[in-house]
Amino acid sequence: MRARSMLVAGALVASLAACTTSGPDGNEDSGANKGDGKTLTMWTTEDVQDRVETMKKIAAKFQASSGIKVNVVAIAEDQFDQVMTSAAAEGKLPDLVAALSTEGVQSLAVNKLLDTTTPGEIVKDLGAGTFSPAALKQTQDTSGAQLAVPSDAWTQLLFYRKDLFAKAGLPTPDTLPKIEAAAQKLTSGGNSGIAISTTPGDAFTQQSFEYFALGNGCQLVDNSGKILLDSPACVDTFRFYNDLATKYSVKGNQDVDTTRANYFAGKTAMTVWSSFMLDELAGLRNDALPTCPQCKNDPSFLAKNTGVIGPVSGPDGQPSQFGEVVSWAMTRDANKAAAKQFVEYMMNEGYTDWLGLAPEGKVPVRKGTAQDPQKFLKAWSTLPAGVDKKVPLSTVYSPDVINTVVEGPDKFDAWGYAQGKGALVGATQGELPVPKAINSMVNGGTPQKAAQQATAAVQDIEKSIDK
Numbered sequence: 051m052r053a054r055s056m057l058v059a060g061a062l063v064a065s066l067a068a069c070t071t072s073g074p075d076g077n078e079d080s081g082a083n084k085g086d087g088k089t090l091t092m093w094t095t096e097d098v099q100d101r102v103e104t105m106k107k108i109a110a111k112f113q114a115s116s117g118i119k120v121n122v123v124a125i126a127e128d129q130f131d132q133v134m135t136s137a138a139a140e141g142k143l144p145d146l147v148a149a150l151s152t153e154g155v156q157s158l159a160v161n162k163l164l165d166t167t168t169p170g171e172i173v174k175d176l177g178a179g180t181f182s183p184a185a186l187k188q189t190q191d192t193s194g195a196q197l198a199v200p201s202d203a204w205t206q207l208l209f210y211r212k213d214l215f216a217k218a219g220l221p222t223p224d225t226l227p228k229i230e231a232a233a234q235k236l237t238s239g240g241n242s243g244i245a246i247s248t249t250p251g252d253a254f255t256q257q258s259f260e261y262f263a264l265g266n267g268c269q270l271v272d273n274s275g276k277i278l279l280d281s282p283a284c285v286d287t288f289r290f291y292n293d294l295a296t297k298y299s300v301k302g303n304q305d306v307d308t309t310r311a312n313y314f315a316g317k318t319a320m321t322v323w324s325s326f327m328l329d330e331l332a333g334l335r336n337d338a339l340p341t342c343p344q345c346k347n348d349p350s351f352l353a354k355n356t357g358v359i360g361p362v363s364g365p366d367g368q369p370s371q372f373g374e375v376v377s378w379a380m381t382r383d384a385n386k387a388a389a390k391q392f393v394e395y396m397m398n399e400g401y402t403d404w405l406g407l408a409p410e411g412k413v414p415v416r417k418g419t420a421q422d423p424q425k426f427l428k429a430w431s432t433l434p435a436g437v438d439k440k441v442p443l444s445t446v447y448s449p450d451v452i453n454t455v456v457e458g459p460d461k462f463d464a465w466g467y468a469q470g471k472g473a474l475v476g477a478t479q480g481e482l483p484v485p486k487a488i489n490s491m492v493n494g495g496t497p498q499k500a501a502q503q504a505t506a507a508v509q510d511i512e513k514s515i516d517k
Contacts, residue, residue: 089119090388093133094148097124101407105148108403112395118388130154138163145384146392148201149376152188152464153479155198156472158379159191165380168390170196176397177420182459185375185415192470198377199393202405202412205458206261206372208359209313209327210320215357222357223320226266226290226364233298236319243298244320245309246291248485248492254306255485256478258322260465261372263287266364270465270475270508277512279484280505283366288488288497290364295492303489314352316342324374325455326411331356332446334436353446360454361461371461375415402429409433410443415459427456474508477515483507 094105102124109120123144125133137143143163147154158164169189173181173196185200210223214236223229233243247255263269268284271277278284295304300312306323310330313321330338333349344351361369378393380386396404397416405412409430418425431452434440444452466475478484484504491500 087385087388088117089121090146090385090392091121091123091144092146092148092392093123093125093130093144095125095127095130096149096407097126104403104407108396108400111403112392112400115399116391116395118392120392134158134163141383143381143383145381145389147379147381150198150379152375152377152467153472153476155189155377155379156467157476158381159197160473160476163382164197165382165384165386165389166191166195166197168380168384168386169199169378172196172199172390172393172397175394176416180416180418180420180423182415182417182462184462185459188375188462188464188467189377191472198379199397200375200377200415201397203373203375203415203459203462204411205325205360205413205455205462206257206322207325207327207454207458208261208320208322208362209331210357210359211355212357213355214319222359224359224362224369226262226287226362229320229362230290230293230298233294233320237298240317242300242312242318244294244322245304245312245318246294246299246322247304247306247309248295248299248489249303249305250486250489251482252305252485253479253482255488256482257324257372259287259291259484259488261322262291262362262364264370264372264463264465265362265367266290267367269469270478271469271471273469275469275471277505277508279508280501283364285497285501286366287364288491288500291488292491292497292500295488310338311341314338314340314342314345316344316352324411325413325458326408328410328443328447328455329435329437332436332441332443334439334441336438350446356451358451358454360458369461370463371458372464373458373462375459375462401426402433405430406433409435413456413459430456473515474512477511478508481507481511483511 102122105122109122113119159166178186181200185203189198189200190196208223215232218235220232220235221228223232237243247258249255263284266283266287268281268287269278300318309321310323310327312318329335331340332353333339340349340352342352361371363369378396380389401416405414414426414430417423417427431444432442435443466472487500487504490503491497
């Protein structure tokens with residue numbers, strides 16, 4: 051799982067003290083170029099070297115066709131807040147930020163660092179109907195203004211062993227009761243029914259819980275802004291999560307690495323992970339290979355025998371799915387005309403190359419064009435995924451799996467954005483009150499106390515950002 055950006059709303063307003071900003075080559079001016087209008091500065095937290103080089107190649111293609119140069123500046127994700135704060139204080143904001151998380155978009159908007167006019171123009175030019183409606187909604191404010199241009203997404207999924215489910219006569223685990231029943235039945239012989247995250251300081255625990263919570267009707271806040279983590283639907287979701295973690299999951303604190311490792315070892319029948327696991331599950335990354343007993347003779351065994359579930363539902367809710375949309379964001383100081391031209395290029399001529407950076411985690415949220423509505427979905431299905439080996443995911447997984455992944459962005463939901471609480475969501479990603487409450491719960495607490503603990507913590511966070 052690639053952790054989503056932890057840009058916290060309060061971080062940018064707490065201090066705008068100046069400090070030097072520098073790019074990966076030590077260049078002290080990584081801010082926007084104010085010169086001839088033919089140079090753009092693009093920041094990205096996609097700082098893996100091969101991705102940076104690929105982005106530079108895409109930028110070079112754009113320059114060849116437009117005459118506009120794009121300086122690609124890689125910023126380490128854990129340094130992004132500090133560097134952005136400093137750049138704002140020094141008047142050296144970049145023109146663009148690539149692959150910015152939804153929390154990041156909302157936080158920059160709260161701090162009035164975004165151009166919130168041009169993104170809407172871009173979406174209109176490209177055709178709003180060519181985008182996933184849910185992706186557009188996540189990147190708008192409460193008035194419907196487009197804060198950024200949604201670029202791509204990763205989807206949260208429930209991975210499960212189809213062979214074990216078939217042998218046990220279990221139905222597809224697409225509801226909370228079915229998931230819990232399957233976890234109970236498949237916990238035996240030293241194997242667990244599910245591997246689920248419980249680490250307190252890990253956004254992965256938040257993402258895993260929110261995946262189930264959304265489907266069970268548990269929301270962070272209501273339309274009036276009242277915090278709802280102690281509501282009956284949320285208490286029930288805490289109970290569900292507690293039962294999974296304490297009765298049917300691997301013992302001890304679990305995190306992003308251990309949940310994957312247990313599934314890859316064939317030690318658990320289910321796990322919650324993002325679409326980023328698809329290439330690893332297919333044996334395309336040497337540093338994260340499946341190790342199950344059957345995998346020794348057939349490295350693709352797990353991929354062949356794994357099903358994925360997108361939306362899940364509980365007794366208190368409707369089918370819903372968690373995922374992360376990332377976007378092109380333009381700053382308030384951007385060269386608007388050039389930035390608009392570049393983003394439109396990246397969402398059209400350069401879009402397939404962009405998705406090819408990591409197809410398993412860059413699911414297109416623009417499906418095609420008015421002339422060819424499936425253009426980018428079709429192109430995505432042919433893109434080679436992986437690191438040490440590269441093959442299209444469609445050659446490894448069944449059409450059902452691929453369809454579940456590409457349909458995910460249409461079904462996305464997330465806490466707080468629809469209610470206009472993006473700043474609060476961003477702040478909670480820094481404090482992680484829900485993972486802390488979950489960890490207390492599974493180590494001797496109760497679902498009711500966890501709900502109360504999380505609610506009180508979020509209320510305190512809200513007070514701090516309202517000051």
